[in-house]
Structures are given as structure tokens and as C-alpha cells.
Amino acid sequence: MATAKLYSGAGKATGTVDLPSSLFEQPVHKQALYEAVRNYLANKRQGTHDTKTRAEVKASTAKLFRQKGTGRARAGSSASPTRVGGGVAFGPHPRDYSYTLPRKIKRLALKSALSDRADNERVNVIEDFAMDAPKTATMVNIFKGMALEGRH
Numbered sequence: 205m206a207t208a209k210l211y212s213g214a215g216k217a218t219g220t221v222d223l224p225s226s227l228f229e230q231p232v233h234k235q236a237l238y239e240a241v242r243n244y245l246a247n248k249r250q251g252t253h254d255t256k257t258r259a260e261v262k263a264s265t266a267k268l269f270r271q272k273g274t275g276r277a278r279a280g281s282s283a284s285p286t287r288v289g290g291g292v293a294f295g296p297h298p299r300d301y302s303y304t305l306p307r308k309i310k311r312l313a314l315k316s317a318l319s320d321r322a323d324n325e326r327v328n329v330i331e332d333f334a335m336d337a338p339k340t341a342t343m344v345n346i347f348k349g350m351a352l353e354g355r356h
Contacts, residue, residue, distance in 0.1 A: 205229070206319075208327040213334060215349020221329050228322040230315040239305060240313035247302040255295030258283040263290070328352070 206228040207220045223229075263283040271278060285293040321327050328350060335342055 206322040206327075208322065208329050209325075211328060211330045211346075211350050213330065213332045213346075215330075215346040217350075218331070223322055223327065227315055227318050228327070230319045232320045232323075233312050233316045236309050236313040237316050239309055240317075243303065243305040249301040251299050251301050253296040254298055255292040257295075258285060258291030261289070261291040 205225060206223040208223055209217060210219045210221045212218050258281065261283040263281065265281070268279040268282060269276065279287075281287075282290065284290045318327070330346070
């Protein structure tokens, strides 16, 4: 059975507590964890990158020079992607990168993450946790008592 260290509200160790096996004793499914992290990062992306196409570039619509007789290649627009100052041919445009992960995969990833944490003794339980006001100093004192200060 998976166990976790039990701490008082002041951060003093008081013993251990058994964790439910339905959440903390499951096999770690690496693919589900990968999918959950990938989904999280994709949903965080802004997707506001943009480049101007030849239609959006501010340029003259006049033909650069006549079609024949100059000995040069045909050129019709200064906004062409092959010209300096022209548009971008296949550049990025705004899009939404977010997608939804299936509910079963989300649950499997959460159980896998919790099980992995429990296997590596990285789960702690605080009993009778109460604060008068949300103060950082109070949390720092609790973490110091738990020897978690500076640990990631």
C-alpha cells in the first residue's frame, strides 16, 4: 500500500498515512503522461504569429517593366515573394493550437502522475491545515518545518 508522510498544520512530522490504491498504486502510463503534457503546452500557445502575403504588402500595382524586349525575366508585381520587400509565400498565420484530450486519457495521466509521485515518496499530507490570512510567510514556515524549502 502506498503511504505518504503526515504533517501537522505547523509543518511537524506526525507519522504516515495510507493513500488510496485506486489513485496511487496504478502502473505509470508514459504515453498518457506525454499526451497530457503535450496537450497542456499546445493549449497554452497564443498562435498570434503572422506574416504578410503578397496581397497584404503595401506595394504599387503597376507592372515593373514591360513584358517583352528588355531581356529580363517577366515581372508583374513588386509584392511578389521573390522580390525584396515583397510578401511571404507560405509564412505563418494566426491559428488555434488547442485541442481536447479524451477524458479517459486525462484520468489515466493523472493517476499515472500521482502513482509516480507516490513511488518516489514525493506525496505529503498536511492535517488540520488552516490559515488566518493568505500570507507567504506562513507558507514558508510550514515548508521549512516540512524540509521542502527550495525543493522543486
